[in-house]
Structures are given as C-alpha cells and as structure tokens.
Amino acid sequence: MEKEYKMSQARADELQEELNYLKTTRSDEVAEQIKVARGFGDLSENSEYDEAKNEQGKLYSRIAELEEILQHVVIVDESSSTDVVAIGCKVTVKGPAGEAAYSIVGSQEADPMHGIISEESPFGKALIGAREGDTVSVEAPQGVINYTVLKIER
Structure with a gap:
C-alpha cells in the first residue's frame, strides 16, 4: 500500500505551487546555468558545470518528491467539530x-x-x-x- 500524506488543503496548494515553480521557472534557470557553464570550456575540470549539474539533480529529486506527495495526498477536513484530538486541532x-x-x-x-x-x-x-x-x-x-x-x- 502506498503511503498517504495527510495535510490541509492550504498546504497541498503550497506544494502544488512549489512544484509548478520548479517545473517552469527554476528548471529554466538551471538549464541556463548549465548552458553558461558549458561555455567555460573543458567539462572535466569545470567546477561551474559540476555545480550546475548537481543543482539539476537536486531539482529533479525535489520535483519527484513533490509529485509523489501530491499523488498520494489525503486532504484533512478541518471544519468538523470534534471532542477528540485529530489532525487540524x-x-x-x-x-x-x-x-x-x-x-x-x-x-x-x-x-x-x-x-x-x-x-x-x-x-x-x-x-x-x-x-x-x-x-x-x-x-x-x-x-x-x-x-x-x-x-x-x-
């Protein structure tokens, strides 16, 4: 069984916003860093290129993590009144x-x-x-x- 990620609707919306940002704006920024670093010459001794590729790896990892969370999210109903402790209390x-x-x-x-x-x-x-x-x-x-x-x- 897949892990469920319980959270409020507001938090799910924040994660979706972050995912959209990473897939569009941030992805373009990292691609540009790699392009610029390639222009510095020999890739075997190019620390800017290595750093840009590491950043790209972190970016793809975070995107995969967010997609996993959002695919298995369970929105908690925080409006119901209860006399027992539950998520949202x-x-x-x-x-x-x-x-x-x-x-x-x-x-x-x-x-x-x-x-x-x-x-x-x-x-x-x-x-x-x-x-x-x-x-x-x-x-x-x-x-x-x-x-x-x-x-x-x-």
Missing part, C-alpha cells in the same frame, strides 16, 4: 514543564520548534483520539512523560 496540554499549546498536523506540515506537531510523531500519536481531561503517556528518550489534555480547539 489545537491542543492545550499540561505536562511536567507546565502548560503548552500544540497544533496537530500531517507529517508534511510539522514544525516542532513552533509547536506544530506531526500526527506521526510519538507525541502526536499519543494525543490523537484523546479527549479533554484524558492523560496520555509519551515515550521519550528520558522515559515516559505524562500529559493531561486541557483543551481541544478547531
């Missing part, structure tokens, strides 16, 4: 370090440094399906940490 929890709020998102949108947690992370997996007042346990490198769900918002 903002969850306030109380843990050993005090209270903190986190947004639960698909893996392609995660940004843990800003409180945006993937539903595939250990913390996200523990929170999915929890209700207000529930205590969840998260396996962490320093041991099991317990969090109490204080509030769930959409």
Whole structure:
C-alpha cells in the first residue's frame, strides 16, 4: 500500500505551487546555468558545470518528491467539530514543564520548534483520539512523560 500524506488543503496548494515553480521557472534557470557553464570550456575540470549539474539533480529529486506527495495526498477536513484530538486541532496540554499549546498536523506540515506537531510523531500519536481531561503517556528518550489534555480547539 502506498503511503498517504495527510495535510490541509492550504498546504497541498503550497506544494502544488512549489512544484509548478520548479517545473517552469527554476528548471529554466538551471538549464541556463548549465548552458553558461558549458561555455567555460573543458567539462572535466569545470567546477561551474559540476555545480550546475548537481543543482539539476537536486531539482529533479525535489520535483519527484513533490509529485509523489501530491499523488498520494489525503486532504484533512478541518471544519468538523470534534471532542477528540485529530489532525487540524489545537491542543492545550499540561505536562511536567507546565502548560503548552500544540497544533496537530500531517507529517508534511510539522514544525516542532513552533509547536506544530506531526500526527506521526510519538507525541502526536499519543494525543490523537484523546479527549479533554484524558492523560496520555509519551515515550521519550528520558522515559515516559505524562500529559493531561486541557483543551481541544478547531
């Protein structure tokens, strides 16, 4: 079974925009870099050419990655009101370090440094399906940490 990539419609649109940019504008820029570098002469000792070809490889790799993600994207319905933690929720929890709020998102949108947690992370997996007042346990490198769900918002 193919991997599904859960995300909001807004994130899917951003990825589609990036893919369009890479296939058109950026692809043309890299092709021009290669053309210019070829003009510098002997390709066996031409660092500009090597760099341009490396850039082209990165570009094609990112295009393939985006096409794979967009082909298997599952748009999460963030409008439904729920009393359990699901993707698209903002969850306030109380843990050993005090209270903190986190947004639960698909893996392609995660940004843990800003409180945006993937539903595939250990913390996200523990929170999915929890209700207000529930205590969840998260396996962490320093041991099991317990969090109490204080509030769930959409």
